[in-house]
Amino acid sequence: MSNLLDADKLLQSLNIDLGEGDYEEPLHILIESLNEEANLTYFGKLACEYQIKKHLTLRGQIFQKSRSLPNSTISRPVFVIGLPRSGTTFLFNLLSLDPDHRSPLFWEMMNPLPLCKSGSITEKMRVMRSRAILFSKNRFISKLDDIHAITATSPEECLLIKVFALRSILYFYMANTPSYLSYLENSDRTVSYLWHRRFLKVLQSVNKPKRWLLKDPSHLGNLDEILSIYPDACFIHIHRDPAETIPSICSLTSQVRKGFTDSTDLNELGKRTLDFWENSNKRNEAQKNNLNTDQYMDIYYEDFIKNPLQNIESIYANFNFSFDKKSKELLKSYIEKSVKTPKEKHNYTLEEYGLDKKKVDNSLR
Numbered sequence: 001m002s003n004l005l006d007a008d009k010l011l012q013s014l015n016i017d018l019g020e021g022d023y024e025e026p027l028h029i030l031i032e033s034l035n036e037e038a039n040l041t042y043f044g045k046l047a048c049e050y051q052i053k054k055h056l057t058l059r060g061q062i063f064q065k066s067r068s069l070p071n072s073t074i075s076r077p078v079f080v081i082g083l084p085r086s087g088t089t090f091l092f093n094l095l096s097l098d099p100d101h102r103s104p105l106f107w108e109m110m111n112p113l114p115l116c117k118s119g120s121i122t123e124k125m126r127v128m129r130s131r132a133i134l135f136s137k138n139r140f141i142s143k144l145d146d147i148h149a150i151t152a153t154s155p156e157e158c159l160l161i162k163v164f165a166l167r168s169i170l171y172f173y174m175a176n177t178p179s180y181l182s183y184l185e186n187s188d189r190t191v192s193y194l195w196h197r198r199f200l201k202v203l204q205s206v207n208k209p210k211r212w213l214l215k216d217p218s219h220l221g222n223l224d225e226i227l228s229i230y231p232d233a234c235f236i237h238i239h240r241d242p243a244e245t246i247p248s249i250c251s252l253t254s255q256v257r258k259g260f261t262d263s264t265d266l267n268e269l270g271k272r273t274l275d276f277w278e279n280s281n282k283r284n285e286a287q288k289n290n291l292n293t294d295q296y297m298d299i300y301y302e303d304f305i306k307n308p309l310q311n312i313e314s315i316y317a318n319f320n321f322s323f324d325k326k327s328k329e330l331l332k333s334y335i336e337k338s339v340k341t342p343k344e345k346h347n348y349t350l351e352e353y354g355l356d357k358k359k360v361d362n363s364l365r
């Protein structure tokens with residue numbers, strides 16, 4: 001097992017300047033964790049190797065392009081945060097309808113460079129390649145779209161940006177990597193936001209928005225790190241009963257891993273998942289005490305689902321964003337369509353993952 005992947009050989013296969021050496025430690029820890037703990041299938045080994053090489057290649061391209069651009073102020077970022085599966089996607093999608101907001105799209109995260117014009121043939125080709133990636137993903141990870149749908153032209157989570165620093169929970173979703181997950185919790189998380197900023201700098205060099213709209217549950221507990229890079233950032237934190245969110249993210253993780261590993265210990269997955277989000281939540285509660293209401297706002301899933309438009313209006317009022325009649329009509333139309341769209345039932349229980357409601361409540365309430 002220890003020879004499944006080789007960090008040094010992987011790096012030797014790349015012919016690009018990766019910038020600072022901050023990738024070396026997480027790379028070796030990740031690969032050791034994959035080799036010793038992940039129980040990868042042969043396809044899983046190839047897929048993980050491909051993913052890491054792809055992420056490092058994009059990192060090198062972003063480093064070179066970012067260095068060639070003049071220093072510029074990043075448009076104000078708005079971060080949607082909350083536990084996984086807590087309604088962040090629906091909130092994010094509603095906020096994305098505002099033309100003042102821009103979010104990195106899936107295809108931009110997969111193939112951002114060289115930069116291209118909107119509507120160009122190059123852009124269309126990249127969208128097609130990204131659709132091919134998603135098609136392959138769906139072949140090997142069945143039913144994933146029923147749980148978390150992705151399209152080539154939709155905004156996607158920042159975990160696909162954090163991979164450029166090789167500091168992303170994406171790798172834990174792919175395979176059992178507890179040593180790497182522990183490293184993520186205890187390492188300098190600011191590094192991933194330095195690369196996050198570089199990526200936004202590159203994208204906005206051709207299309208600078210009024211505000212960046214960003215989402216990723218793993219932003220939870222990283223408020224200090226984010227503000228050290230984006231001092232004007234603001235946060236919208238959506239809360240949902242953790243007895244619903246924790247088994248849901250466990251179910252999503254176990255579904256993803258089926259494409260890469262022979263088996264998944266569901267009890268271990270439940271414990272690792274709960275521990276990670278408990279620690280993230282504790283950090284977040286401590287960090288948010290330093291912020292004012294014009295920087296940080298809490299909303300609640302049950303109320304949001306009942307009154308999405310009212311909650312959006314409250315968000316805009318809190319942060320003093322302009323909310324015109326046209327934006328309001330767009331949101332109304334999206335909400336009406338969403339209500340009418342049938343949704344696949346996502347079945348899961350805490351007990352499947354060795355958890356119970358009392359334990360989850362004690363950890364995350």
